[in-house]
Amino acid sequence: MFVLLLAALDYATYPPPIPDYAAARAAYRPSESWLYDRHGVLIDSARVDFATRRLGWTPLDRIAAVVPRTVIAAEDHRFAAHNGIDWLALGASARNRLQGRPARGASTISMQVAGYLAPDLARPGARGWRDKLRQLRAARSLESRWSKDQILEAYLNLAPFRGEAQGIGAAALGLFGKTPAALAADDAALLTALLPDTQVSADRLGARACRLARATDCARFQSQAASMLGPARSLALDPGLAPHLSDRLLTKPGLRVATTLDAGIQRLAIAALKRQLQGLGGSRARDGAAVVVDNASGDVLAYVGGIGGASTAASVDGANSYRQAGSTLKPFLYAQAIERGYLTPASILDDSPVQLDTASGLYVPQNYDRGFKGLVSARTALAGSLNVPAVRTLLLVGVDPFRDRLWDTGYRGLVEDGQYYGFSLALGSAEVTLLEQADAYRSLANAGRWSPLRVLQRAPHAPSRAVTTPAAAWIVADMLADPNARAATFGLDSALRLPFWTAVKTGTSKAMRDNWCVGFSDRFTIAVWVGNLEGDPMRAVSGTSGAAPVWRDLMLALHARIPSSAPSRPAGVEARAIAFADHVEQPRREYFLAGTGQSLIAAAPGEARRPRIVNPIAGTVYAIDPDIPSDRQRFAVGVTGSVSSHRLMLDNRDLGPASASPLVLAAPGRHLLRLVDVAGRVVDQVRFTIR
Numbered sequence: 001m002f003v004l005l006l007a008a009l010d011y012a013t014y015p016p017p018i019p020d021y022a023a024a025r026a027a028y029r030p031s032e033s034w035l036y037d038r039h040g041v042l043i044d045s046a047r048v049d050f051a052t053r054r055l056g057w058t059p060l061d062r063i064a065a066v067v068p069r070t071v072i073a074a075e076d077h078r079f080a081a082h083n084g085i086d087w088l089a090l091g092a093s094a095r096n097r098l099q100g101r102p103a104r105g106a107s108t109i110s111m112q113v114a115g116y117l118a119p120d121l122a123r124p125g126a127r128g129w130r131d132k133l134r135q136l137r138a139a140r141s142l143e144s145r146w147s148k149d150q151i152l153e154a155y156l157n158l159a160p161f162r163g164e165a166q167g168i169g170a171a172a173l174g175l176f177g178k179t180p181a182a183l184a185a186d187d188a189a190l191l192t193a194l195l196p197d198t199q200v201s202a203d204r205l206g207a208r209a210c211r212l213a214r215a216t217d218c219a220r221f222q223s224q225a226a227s228m229l230g231p232a233r234s235l236a237l238d239p240g241l242a243p244h245l246s247d248r249l250l251t252k253p254g255l256r257v258a259t260t261l262d263a264g265i266q267r268l269a270i271a272a273l274k275r276q277l278q279g280l281g282g283s284r285a286r287d288g289a290a291v292v293v294d295n296a297s298g299d300v301l302a303y304v305g306g307i308g309g310a311s312t313a314a315s316v317d318g319a320n321s322y323r324q325a326g327s328t329l330k331p332f333l334y335a336q337a338i339e340r341g342y343l344t345p346a347s348i349l350d351d352s353p354v355q356l357d358t359a360s361g362l363y364v365p366q367n368y369d370r371g372f373k374g375l376v377s378a379r380t381a382l383a384g385s386l387n388v389p390a391v392r393t394l395l396l397v398g399v400d401p402f403r404d405r406l407w408d409t410g411y412r413g414l415v416e417d418g419q420y421y422g423f424s425l426a427l428g429s430a431e432v433t434l435l436e437q438a439d440a441y442r443s444l445a446n447a448g449r450w451s452p453l454r455v456l457q458r459a460p461h462a463p464s465r466a467v468t469t470p471a472a473a474w475i476v477a478d479m480l481a482d483p484n485a486r487a488a489t490f491g492l493d494s495a496l497r498l499p500f501w502t503a504v505k506t507g508t509s510k511a512m513r514d515n516w517c518v519g520f521s522d523r524f525t526i527a528v529w530v531g532n533l534e535g536d537p538m539r540a541v542s543g544t545s546g547a548a549p550v551w552r553d554l555m556l557a558l559h560a561r562i563p564s565s566a567p568s569r570p571a572g573v574e575a576r577a578i579a580f581a582d583h584v585e586q587p588r589r590e591y592f593l594a595g596t597g598q599s600l601i602a603a604a605p606g607e608a609r610r611p612r613i614v615n616p617i618a619g620t621v622y623a624i625d626p627d628i629p630s631d632r633q634r635f636a637v638g639v640t641g642s643v644s645s646h647r648l649m650l651d652n653r654d655l656g657p658a659s660a661s662p663l664v665l666a667a668p669g670r671h672l673l674r675l676v677d678v679a680g681r682v683v684d685q686v687r688f689t690i691r
Contacts, residue, residue, distance in 0.1 A: 015138035016118040021150045024117060028157070030054045031170075033250035035242060037263040038299070038457065043241040046250040055169030056254075060153040063168055063180040068152055070188040074212050075195060076109040080148060084110040084139035107135075109155050114138035116158040156180075161194050162229070175228040189213040190224060202226045241266045244305025244317035245455070258457040260299035265292055265558070269302040272553040274309065276530070280546070282310025285515070285538045288530040289318030290550055291438045292558070293453060295445045295525055298462075300435075300455045302554075306533070313533040320435055322413050323514045323529065325428035326507030327385045327543075328437060329406060331444065331476050332468070333393055333426055334382045336405050338593065339472035342396040345379040345479055346578050346590045348603045349389035353617040373488065375584045375603055382476070383485035385506065385543070387427050394426035406430070408467050409440045409450055428507055437518045438527035444480075444503070445520040447570065448473035471572040475591050477503040480519070481566070495548040498555055500563035506543040513537055515546030519555075521564035526554050611641035611658075612684040613675050620688040624668065634663040639675060646683065649674045666690050 019027065031049035034056075036042055047053070060068065072079050078086050086108050114135060115121045121135045142151065161171035168191075172180045176187055183191070186209070193208040194200065200208070206225035210218035241263060249257050269290045277288050286309070292302035305317035337343040351373045373386065381389035394402060400418035402425060407414050413431045414421070421429055435453060443450035448468030454461065468476075479485060480503035483492065490496060496504050496519075504519025514531040515538065528547040531538060538546065555564075569575075572594050579587040581602035592598070615638030616622075624633055637648055639658045648655040648662065650673050655662045658675055667690065674685040 015114070015134045015141055016120055018114060018117055018138055018141050018145075021146050021154070024154060025057060028054075028057050028254075030056050030254045032056070033246075033253060033255035033257070035246045035250060036256065036258050037261045037266070038259065038301075039263070040258070041263045043239055043259070043261060043263050043266060044243060044246040044250075045238045046243075046246045048250060048255075049253040051164075052166045053164040053170045053174065054166050055173065057157050058153075058167070058169045058180050060149055060156070063156060064183040064188065066185045067168065067180070067183055067188045067191065068156065070185075070192045070212060071156065071195070072109070072152070074192045075112075079109050079152070082108060082110075084108060084143035085136050108139060110139040110142050110151055111135050113151055113154050113158065114142050116154070117142075159195060160198055161191060162198050185213065186221065186224060190221065190228060202229045205229065239263070241270065242303055242305075244315075244319065245303045247315075248317070248320070249456070260294075260297075260301065260454050260457055261303060262301045265302045266304070268557050269304045269550075269554060270307060272550045272557075273304055273528070274307045275553075276546075276550045277307065277309055280530070280541065283539060285530050285532060285541050285546060286310045286312060287316075287318055287533045288528070288547070288550065289321075289434050290529075290554070291319055291434050291527045292554060293438045293442055293525045293527075295442055295520060295523055298439070298442065298451055298453045300438075300453050301524070303455065311533065316533045318434065318529055318533060320433050321533070322431035322433055323531065324509035325430055325432045325437075326509040326514060326516055327387070327390075327428055328432075328505055328507035328516045328518055329411075329428045329430070330382055330385065330390050330426065331480060331505055332405055332409055332440065333390060333397060333402055334378060334479070335444070335448075335468045335472045335476040336397050336402060337378075337393050338475055339469050340397070341593065341596060343378050343393065344590075344592050344596055344598070345377065345475060346580075346592070346598065346601045347378045348375050348580075348584060348601060349378055349381050349386075349392055350374070350603075351376050351381065351386050351388050353388070353614065375582075377485075377580075377585055377601070379479045379482065379485045379590070380488065380585065382479050383482050384489035385486075386489070390426040391423050394423055399423065399425055402426070405467070406440075409443055410452070411436050411440060428509065434527050434529050437516065438525050441505075441518045441520055441527065442525040443467055444473045444477050445522075445525055445567075446473075447567075469572075470570040471593055474567060474570050474573060475593075477520075477567065478591060480505055490544055494544045495552045496544060498552065500559055501566040502555055502564060504548075504551065506548055508543050508546075511537045512539075512541065515541055515543065517544075517547035517551040519551060521555060521559060522567060523564065524555070524558055526551050526558075528554075609641040611639065611643045611646055611675060611677075613673060613686050614638045614640050616673070616686055616688045618686040618688070620686075621691060622688065623691045631665065634665045636661055636663055637673065643675070645678045647676055649676055 031047055031052055031054045032045050033048050034042060035044040118138060121138055156168040158167060160166050162175060165171045165174045168180045171191055172178050172183055189209040189212045192212055193205050202225040206218060206222035210221045242261065269292060273288045273290050287306055289306060290302060290304045291300060293300055303319055305319040306314055308314045376389060403414055403418035403421060411432050439453050447470040448466055449464040450467045451462050451464035481501055483497045502519050502521045507516040513535055514529060516529055518527040528550045530546040573591050574594050574597050575589055575591055576597040576599060578590045578599055578601055581600060622635065638661060643658040646658040648658050650664060651671055670687060670689050672685060672687055675683045677683055
C-alpha cells in the first residue's frame with residue numbers, strides 16, 4: 001500500500017517536461033523583426049506580435065553586470081548555492097504561515113524559470129501543495145541540465161517587467177531608452193524593484209529601489225521611477241529609416257532581414273526628400289519617394305517610400321505604388337525609333353498641332369506649356385520633353401510594339417495591349433512604380449541590358465538580357481545628358497544641370513498629380529517622385545521644381561569625391577558634324593547609328609507630307625465681334641502636304657481647291673471642315689465652333 005501511495009504521489013506531482021537550454025533559445029520568439037543594411041547596420045524594426053513586447057534574446061555577457069547582481073541579491077540571494085530549491089527559504093515561509101505572519105516568497109529563480117518554460121506550472125490559481133511540488137521538481141530537473149548562467153540568462157529574458165514589456169531587452173529600451181549593456185546601478189535597482197509587482201505605483205517603486213540600492217538619498221529614485229513609468233517611450237535605438245520597406249519584408253516575429261540598402265545613402269535620401277517637401281509646403285505637395293540603385297549590381301541602396309510630414313497617407317509606400325508615368329517613358333520610345341532606323345537624333349520632327357482619330361474621338365496632344373516650337377530635331381524634342389513630336393514618333397514605332405518594349409523593360413503594370421493605352425502612351429498615360437522607373441533607366445546606363453533589382457542580400461543576381469541595342473541606348477543617354485538640347489524648355493541653369501555627366505528626364509502626369517525625375521550617372525540611377533498620394537493635384541510645382549532638386553542633391557552627394565564620367569561610345573555609333581537647312585537649329589556634332597549619318601539636315605518638302613488641315617485646330621472656338629462687320633470676320637484655312645488635287649468642304653458646302661487657302665465666313669454654331677481627295681474620300685477633318 002505504501003508503495004502504491006508513493007507511486008500515486010509521484011504521478012500526481014510529476015513535473016511537465018522542461019526543454020534544454022538550446023531548445024528554449026530556439027523556441028524563443030521576439031515580438032519584433034529587424035531590418036539591416038548591407039553592412040549589418042540596423043535600419044528599421046517592426047513589431048509583428050502584439051501579445052507581448054519581446055526584443056531579441058540578450059546573452060548574459062551583453063547585460064550590464066550590475067543587473068544580475070542586483071536581481072540575485074533581491075530575488076534569490078542563495079541562487080549560487082542551492083540546486084533549484086532554497087530549503088531555508090521554504091522553512092521560513094512555512095514557519096511564518098504557522099505563526100500567522102505574512103508568508104515570505106520562497107520561489108527561487110530556477111523555479112520561476114521553470115514556470116516560464118512550462119506555463120502550466122504558473123497558471124492562475126496554481127497555489128496548492130500539488131502545484132508547489134510539481135514546481136519544485138521542475139526546478140530540480142532544470143538545475144540538473146542547465147548551468148547557473150544559463151538559468152540566470154533565461155530568467156532575465158523571460159521575466160515580465162512592466163505592462164507588455166517582457167525580458168531585459170524590451171524593459172531596458174522601453175523604460176530607459178538604453179540597451180541592456182548600458183544600464184547603470186540605479187537602473188538595475190529600479191528594474192529589480194518591478195519584479196515582485198510589475199504594476200506597482202511610482203512612489204512604491206522608488207521606495208523599493210532605494211532600499212535595494214541601500215541609498216540614503218531616495219529622492220532621485222522617486223523622480224526616476226516617475227519618469228520611467230510615464231508615457232510609453234519609443235524604442236529610441238530603432239533608427240526607423242525604412243518603415244515602408246520593413247512593412248513589406250518584416251512579416252514574421254524574430255526575422256532578421258539583411259537588405260542591399262546602405263544606411264548612409266538611405267539617410268541622405270531621407271534628408272533630401274524631407275528638405276524639399278518642407279520647402280514646397282503641404283499646400284503644394286505633401287508626399288514624395290526616392291530610390292537609389294547601383295547600376296552594376298542592381299542593388300537598391302536607398303528606398304524611401306515617404307517621410308510623413310504633412311502627408312495624409314503616410315503609411316502608403318510611394319516607392320512601390322503605381323502612378324501615371326508622364327513624360328518619363330519617352331526615352332524608351334525614341335530608343336526604339338532610333339534602333340529601328342526610323343529616326344536619328346538629328347531627324348526633324350514637327351512640333352505643331354496634330355489631331356488623331358481614335359475610337360473614342362479625336363486625340364489632340366498638347367505640350368506642357370500649351371505652345372508649339374515648329375520644326376525641331378529629335379534630340380531637342382526628347383531633351384525638351386515635347387509632347388507632339390513624341391506622339392508623331394509613336395506613329396512611326398506603333399503603339400503595340402512600344403507597349404511590348406516597355407513590358408520587356410520591366411514596366412509590369414502595363415497589363416493591357418497597346419490599343420488600350422492608345423496614342424497617349426507616348427505621353428505616359430500608363431501607370432508605373434518608382435522601382436520600375438529606376439530599373440528601366442538603369443538599363444539605359446547598362447548598354448540596353450535589363451535585369452531585376454535586388455533588395456535582399458540573399459536574392460540571387462539574375463542574368464541580364466538585352467532590351468535595347470547598346471548603340472541606341474548610348475545615343476538616347478547622350479540626348480538626355482545634353483543641357484543645350486533641353487535649354488529651350490528648362491533653361492541653361494536648371495536643377496537638371498550638374499558639374500559632371502548625368503542623363504536625366506523629368507515627367508509630370510495629367511492634372512499635375514505626379515512629378516518625376518529619373519536619371520543616371522556612371523555608377524548610380526536615382527528615381528524621385530513628388531506628388532500627393534491621395535491623388536489630388538499639386539499646386540505651383542513644375543517639372544524641375546518638384547522632384548528634380550531631390551535628384552540633384554543626391555547625385556551631388558553621391559559623387560562628392562568621384563565625379564561621374566561619360567560612358568565610352570560603343571561600336572556601331574558614328575560622329576558627324578551637321579548643319580540644318582533653313583537654320584532650324586545650330587550646327588553641331590551629332591551621333592548616328594553607323595550608316596545613317598547625314599551632314600545636312602533638311603525638313604521634308606511639303607509635297608512629301610501627308611495632306612492635312614493645320615488651321616483651324618480641332619476644338620477651336622471663334623468668337624464673333626459685334627463691333628466688326630460680319631463679312632470681314634473670316635479666318636484662313638491652312639493645309640499642308642500635296643493638296644493640288646484636293647478640295648475643302650465646310651459642312652456640306654464646297655469651299656473650292658484646298659491649295660487656294662480660302663478665307664472662310666461661317667455662321668454661329670458647330671462646323672465640320674473636311675479635306676477630300678479627287679475620289680471624294682475624306683483625308684482629314686476638324687470640328688470647330690463659331691460663337
